[in-house]
Amino acid sequence: IIQSTKSICPECKARIDADYVEEDGNVYMVKECDKHGQFKDLVAIDKDWFKWIQKFKMDSDAKRICPEKGIKEGCPYDCGICANHKSAPAIIIMDVTYRCNLKCPICFANANVNPHLEKIEPTYNEIVRVFDHFSKIKPQRALVSFFSGGEPTLRDDLPELIAETVKMGYIHPQVATNGIRFAKDIDYLKRCVDAGMKVIYLQFDGVTPEPYIKTRGADIFHLKEKVIENCRKIGFYGGVLLIPTVVKDVNDHQVGAILDYAIENNDIVVGVFYQPVALCGRIEEKERLNLRITSSHVAKALQEHTNGEIGVMYPLTAISHFAKIIGWTATNNQVVEFTCNPICGFGNFLFVEEKADGTKEITGTHRVFDTQKFMKKSRKWYNILKERRYGERPHIFKSLLGGLGSLGESIGEGLDTIYNKVDDTVIKARMGLDMMSTMKLEGLLGKSKFFMDMVLNSRWDASANFVQSEGAGAMIVALMHFQDEYNFDTERVSRCLVHYGWIDPRDNKVNGVPFCAMNTLHREKIEDVLFTYHSIEEEEEEEIEAEPEAPKIETN
Template structure:
């Protein structure tokens, strides 16, 4: 495959200088991204805490394809139409200032609001729920409305909103919040959920119907696998399969046909279920719109050796999709980074006379598998 300058980039060794942070003291330090044995690694040295390395991709070929492709299709905005969100005045700048600072080069496509840190689950790796945090935090309706207006009043209004938590549907006023989102002009209203409100044996169907009627478009449904044993390992709860199935059934019943299965990928546990989840999605294609893979975040206290053992990259997921579907979704298919749909989005927005949704994000974000389904 040839780069725009004529070089065959699959044959060239990948090398890039960049900056990162020391995982111990969080100081910004120089880093290198290098190709070694068909893998891509980041290497960096902190003067105080020494040398660190971490695997970025288990396939140099795949990494070069996505990164060089997006170099050629440079969709990043210049940031002028994206006034900074953050008021922090930390003189060190990015990444110590929170929010969208003026070094952020793309507009906000998806607003995310944590509605609560309460949750009916208590997953062992979670740091977001009230039981682990030790305090309860829940914005009022007035505060939520203010945040929504902030996103809609930007010079390029944010078109989509996702409610997260904790578990957002433990709030009794969740249907009201969906309506508030539509009233504020959000085109796509999404709920990141373990399924709680939608699956309840008493009232789950009515709750699903009410949310749908009030403007909920999509469920971003936690879905680690189809076997109870797997779900028990990740969520520490027995017999979760019927719980997840009730969500799908209730969505089907009320006509909510946009469920995205979100699989947290943990090496040796949920990665073994990648093929099962794809088959489940195909079997329920009238309701399931796609699958999103979220490699488990390795951001807590963990040794470098353990991290290397359980690190899972996009390329690992692609290899497993190929293996577990018997090559029906092949590693040799083109796995495009999300940013490659920018031009298509512009055409659709022009034809439909709506605000463009521009996913000018990092190339390590893959297009979800929904296009394949």
Template structure:
């Protein structure tokens, strides 16, 4: 965010919405406008502090897509009447004083409970990366909670009612620096976390397939692997200080060797340094999709005082990322969806399997997701080629809302026009549903009803 000395460039700009932001100088609440710059078609934020003047920053390079995100999130309605806010927690709900972001922590303003218990198990690291999200080792001394303290943190997150955290992410520093990492993972599994992830640079996993095996056997489901490029030594040196490409390949090889199939690549994207590697990373994930399940791109965060010209040289938004993905794949990926639009669907699917009904309710500007299909020719395809995603989301929301009201569906209206014989086992289940609906539990009724409806899409 940079300061501007004139408001003349805001004339004739379309206002998308207004919001509240922070002054980067005094950190006080200030009013802000999200607008479209007609000269560039960029979406910009302008905000004004009574003491420090006006500031502006870029949110998106594609105003039409940005506005679609706002409309789509509202249209889908995934966050409407969808509070999963914590009611109780072992340490108590934090009292509100000045409000967000000053009273950071679980307070009554939260609309959803935390899904992820993320613990920095150490600030030690075996790399000295020029770009580091965690700013590891900056303290100048070791900060490392004991095993018992980590267990206490886990229990705190699992104590939340009515919905506890279901995902455990162990980070740092470099979490594999701890020799008791498998024991920490095992304890997390015992406490009821359903997904256990380790965020790592891969140095120790590259050296020791046995460590991967121990963590896997303890319950590790996913490795979030730092992965900023493929075979580009100069890029690695700029971001990590050393060429890590051979090491990353070794991690992949070792995971394949021990039968671990849950790698998620996590590239840090820095404009002008490795934004030209996005296509290579996509191709690498495709070619190793037997053990790589996804990619989480993380554009570099920019903070502190900076001129507008410097900011524009460095700022890399999610819209820049989408553009790069589309250019590499020839627009084969399809639509990107705000994460929160899946909120009710994730709760519904978890409820069907008698799991905690977690939901991701992040703001629609904060991230996007999609599912990429790799066809028999090893080509990227859009999931929309196979499913009507918007239709499935709307149907999921409708069924979840029915469940919240304990409504019983009327099967005849839903099933009209559907040839159930095409759906195998589902046909038998729906048949039982029609013949003797009262013999099924409510969960089974709604599950059958839901998947019969999904067949339309």
């Protein structure tokens, strides 16, 4: 046994004990329900990698002080966000519609399957209210507004909604889309970009029509290409993230080809987020183990495809210290904490350079940075800045002048403020230089400007420039394996950073439900609540309409 946790029974959803066990070099989750027997699922195909990533766990500094829910039944039944949740929500997702112009067999949200769901589409004001709520939570607000569905581009008011979240201070509005409308309606695409959309989270299952026919029920590859072309036409550079859902025997053989496509179009495509498919419904163990693709499968395929250039796939949490120091020294104090479970997401950067003959060459981060040194120094500066942020700041002048009475004390306080500000600037410069020393010669020659900009300006838009601007040539390659009922882990989900927002009509309060808990456990119940409530509302409206008109009273 490598480690133990709690999970749920895939049949009755009761909370049960689960172990991560090592077998033949693989890692499995094994659990047993009193009523429904044992379940075993593959979690990783490399036990050493699985053990290594566990070192990158980081806890939140931002203890939530306003959980929406108390603790009643324990995780994962108390979503949310309950007082047990360990991370501050960073990304707020809203299903802004349940309508869709496709009928994907692998849809999380079952969009288009149940026509009644259209009735519970949130109103403009409800969507604004949810995003507003999460922009105000203390001590750390959410920074990414994520529009999902259904197909969010079926809403004509999407650009206005994006603009609303920009006004609330969300720095990275993203739209998850199949791309059909952006391909067919360039004016609408431009309206979204002008409104502040930073990223098109584009469903992208392969580079030929076949995977789409299987995963989406239609040949729409040419429309994906059209989205890229339209982005180029309107100058939306570095704005597209390709999102392949990786399914065994459908598109797992195209993992490398998708990366090549991204590299080829790296003026527009900022990265690829591979998502091994979540397995829903009752599937026999043998079939499931055969179907299961994990992040470690995709990482291996990418390493083979790039001849190792992509390097190690680090857990997202590996940059948590660096992300914190950027946030803490940020002029606008925007902090994102990567405190999810290390198995939730992995990634690395690739640098893409166009050669004189037009071919593109990739360089892994290990050639640009000394990654071990980078992480060590990030941790060092995290500790220094944490102490400065939460510890007592020095009162040098106040102590010196305090003896001169209240006037001396207030002059001392003023001088201390100035001293601390100057000291902050000095620290920031020292940190920038120290972090820059983690770059190798190749990095210093080509990428130092963007890196220094990111460290010294310490703003998320500077960080975004690092990957999104044309000159930087950096691309993110990431893996995100969402949970399903077979590999569900309450430790993982209780650290989730990605929260669905919804308004519970029973008490009219805004709630946040961690993504994997939503899709594994809560979605149906929440939709039932919304549907029941909306049906009652409709009936009441009909009754009101059916009321006979009051007789007119003659007056003099």
